[in-house]
Amino acid sequence: MLEIAIKGSKKYWIWLGVLLTVMTVAFAAYIDQFMNGLMITGMSRDVSWGFYIANFTFLVGVAAGGVMVVIPYYIHDYEKFHRITILGEFLAVASLIMCLMFIVADLGQPTRMLNVLLYPTPNSMLFWDMCVLNGYLFLNIVIGWKVLEAERNQVKPPKWTTPLIYLSIPFAIGIHTVTAYLYCGLPGRGFWLTAILAPRFLASAFAAGPSFLILLCYLVRKFTKFDPGWEAMQTLSKIVCYALIANVFFFLCEVFVVFYSKIPGHMAHIEYLFFGLHGHNALVPWMWTSMTLMFVAIGLLIVPVFRNNETLLPFTCIMVFVGTWIDKSLGMISGGFVPSPLHHVTEYIPTVQEVVISLGVLATGLLILTVLFKLAATVKEEVRG
Amino acid sequence: MNNSRKSFLKKSRRSFLKAAGISAVAIGAAPAIKAVAVASGGGGSASSLPVVSPKAEALSAKRWGMAIDTSKITDEVVESVVAACRNAHNIPDFTIEPDEEKYPKTRPAKKMQEIKWIWEEHYQYAFPEMEDEFLAEKYKVLPFLVTCNHCKNAPCVQACPTKATFKRPDGIVIMDYHRCIGCRFCMAACPYGSRSFNFRDARPFIEKINPEFPVRSKGVVEKCNLCAERLAKGEQPACVEASEGAIVVGDLEDPESEVRVLLNDNYAIRRKQELGTEPSVYYIM
Numbered sequence: 001m002l003e004i005a006i007k008g009s010k011k012y013w014i015w016l017g018v019l020l021t022v023m024t025v026a027f028a029a030y031i032d033q034f035m036n037g038l039m040i041t042g043m044s045r046d047v048s049w050g051f052y053i054a055n056f057t058f059l060v061g062v063a064a065g066g067v068m069v070v071i072p073y074y075i076h077d078y079e080k081f082h083r084i085t086i087l088g089e090f091l092a093v094a095s096l097i098m099c100l101m102f103i104v105a106d107l108g109q110p111t112r113m114l115n116v117l118l119y120p121t122p123n124s125m126l127f128w129d130m131c132v133l134n135g136y137l138f139l140n141i142v143i144g145w146k147v148l149e150a151e152r153n154q155v156k157p158p159k160w161t162t163p164l165i166y167l168s169i170p171f172a173i174g175i176h177t178v179t180a181y182l183y184c185g186l187p188g189r190g191f192w193l194t195a196i197l198a199p200r201f202l203a204s205a206f207a208a209g210p211s212f213l214i215l216l217c218y219l220v221r222k223f224t225k226f227d228p229g230w231e232a233m234q235t236l237s238k239i240v241c242y243a244l245i246a247n248v249f250f251f252l253c254e255v256f257v258v259f260y261s262k263i264p265g266h267m268a269h270i271e272y273l274f275f276g277l278h279g280h281n282a283l284v285p286w287m288w289t290s291m292t293l294m295f296v297a298i299g300l301l302i303v304p305v306f307r308n309n310e311t312l313l314p315f316t317c318i319m320v321f322v323g324t325w326i327d328k329s330l331g332m333i334s335g336g337f338v339p340s341p342l343h344h345v346t347e348y349i350p351t352v353q354e355v356v357i358s359l360g361v362l363a364t365g366l367l368i369l370t371v372l373f374k375l376a377a378t379v380k381e382e383v384r385g
Numbered sequence: 386m387n388n389s390r391k392s393f394l395k396k397s398r399r400s401f402l403k404a405a406g407i408s409a410v411a412i413g414a415a416p417a418i419k420a421v422a423v424a425s426g427g428g429g430s431a432s433s434l435p436v437v438s439p440k441a442e443a444l445s446a447k448r449w450g451m452a453i454d455t456s457k458i459t460d461e462v463v464e465s466v467v468a469a470c471r472n473a474h475n476i477p478d479f480t481i482e483p484d485e486e487k488y489p490k491t492r493p494a495k496k497m498q499e500i501k502w503i504w505e506e507h508y509q510y511a512f513p514e515m516e517d518e519f520l521a522e523k524y525k526v527l528p529f530l531v532t533c534n535h536c537k538n539a540p541c542v543q544a545c546p547t548k549a550t551f552k553r554p555d556g557i558v559i560m561d562y563h564r565c566i567g568c569r570f571c572m573a574a575c576p577y578g579s580r581s582f583n584f585r586d587a588r589p590f591i592e593k594i595n596p597e598f599p600v601r602s603k604g605v606v607e608k609c610n611l612c613a614e615r616l617a618k619g620e621q622p623a624c625v626e627a628s629e630g631a632i633v634v635g636d637l638e639d640p641e642s643e644v645r646v647l648l649n650d651n652y653a654i655r656r657k658q659e660l661g662t663e664p665s666v667y668y669i670m
Contacts, residue, residue, distance in 0.1 A: 124546040
């Protein structure tokens with residue numbers, strides 16, 4: 001099947017060329033980081049995780065979001081999703097590879113990363129995160145590939161894929177739950193120390209993932225002869241709507257608990273994010289932008305006239321994607337570290353080099369996504385003749 | 386063997402305490418404890434703990450703890466304690482200018498990426514949850530020394546995915562710098578901000594390298610190790626020696642240890658006690 005990837009239009013090759021260029025520049029930036037250490041980042045003693053881990057967390061959500069097409073199709077036999085299920089699975093594959101790359105980029109000693117396997121430590125949530133992330137990646141590669149291959153040969157997918165598909169559902173929930181557990185089990189971090197963190201992560205994931213999938217459907221429709229189906233996209237937009245409302249609702253629950261109880265160690269973080277603390281307010285405009293985007297998007301998704309407008313929907317989806325990205329990437333990580341456990345305020349601003357390396361990871365993910373989507377679209381074109 | 390040794394140790398310590406008086410603190414105690422340890426050594430392992438150095442002169446404890454007498458901490462004491470720790474453990478000082486010849490083209494260091502094992506904080510930062518607008522004036526200006534608390538329930542040990550951070554049977558939370566992958570999960574887990582990450586190679590910023598202690602490579606986390614390497618040689622931790630009696634270390638499980646006697650006679654507090662991490666560092670108020 002892979003031979004499909006090396007036959008493409010001029011536009012396809014130009015796009016791959018652009019991505020490869022970004023990857024090359026980013027790789028050079030990474031080599032410098034590898035040689036000189038994480039000093040090249042904006043991270044500090046107080047804010048010891050930054051842009052890499054933030055994007056990792058967000059992309060785990062995008063990967064988990066794929067399950068929002070898998071559940072309706074495989075559990076509820078929702079036929080409209082037949083065409084896009086494979087897209088959801090391949091999106092998960094690309095997202096997970098980006099996640100793993102972000103983790104490696106963040107390690108101080110990447111050459112020692114196999115120590116996590118050599119000295120397995122079940123009491124560390126990072127160990128379990130590694131297990132579920134790799135498990136979910138493996139499941140999606142196998143399922144996606146086998147189902148697409150079967151479609152190409154116009155046969156039923158092998159029987160053994162069915163239990164794997166069912167298994168992939170708890171895994172999808174699992175990757176984001178365990179990723180939330182990385183944060184919410186730490187005693188000294190008031191911002192993360194909340195049982196609603198995992199549900200909130202899942203809600204934002206089920207908004208961000210499907211909204212990105214809608215955008216990808218538009219692109220697939222534009223650049224290939226394969227049409228994922230407007231009805232499927234509309235159903236997805238309803239899923240985004242519910243999930244986004246849940247995300248904002250969970251956040252407001254958090255705000256109530258924190259500000260009604262008035263426990264200083266919990267209030268300080270949200271105050272820093274939305275109003276600034278002791279004159280430090282780098283994230284204030286970002287957080288309000290995020291909130292505005294999410295609220296406006298909810299409005300545009302609730303009202304059927306707006307939701308069913310084919311021209312408006314991609315813009316709504318961009319708003320959801322950007323809004324949840326700011327909320328979960330920038331806000332979630334910096335918000336947890338500022339103020340520090342000693343209540344010092346050290347702000348975090350990523351360096352250009354850090355952003356370039358991150359763009360390289362995103363370019364790699366997009367390259368994988370492009371190739372996988374091309375496979376899927378081409379096979380589906382072939383089958384429909 | 387072990388039991389007889391222990392009872393002998395206990396007896397010696399008891400007679401020593403009698404002689405020196407209960408108020409005696411580290412400056413006098415250091416050589417005395419050392420003498421006791423050496424005198425009682427000679428015959429095999431100093432304790433039943435497997436990890437602790439079997440050297441006869443080693444200082445040992447069931448659970449190491451520290452008491453800091455806040456009334457004895459002055460700016461001078463802080464300075465000499467921090468310097469002693471820095472020199473003993475090759476901790477870089479980002480304020481110095483690197484030697485151009487030895488380390489050409491060294492990029493400038495960022496203060497916020499510094500490394501600290503023991504350092505000065507004010508009360509409101511050392512005990513942020515105990516902020517009080519009517520706090521006695523003296524505590525507002527008093528320097529506090531903060532360091533790793535060698536918690537009984539250490540969140541960093543729980544978080545580490547490779548067991549690079551682990552707890553010794555004698556209570557010291559310590560690191561294997563060669564196993565650490567630099568994921569910094571332990572830094573997020575520590576509620577005391579006691580951990581530092583080597584964002585860069587430290588060498589250009591170490592004035593004089595102490596060959597007795599390893600220089601850490603870039604990309605690993607580090608923190609106070611309660612001078613485990615000095616305890617193993619029967620020496621007191623560097624901070625204790627430099628503290629002019631303000632810092633005392635000893636066995637928290639031994640009711641007659643100097644630390645326990647101090648805790649019995651004085652009101653002492655611990656940082657963020659409500660988290661249940663059970664810090665082993667006490668502040669005598």
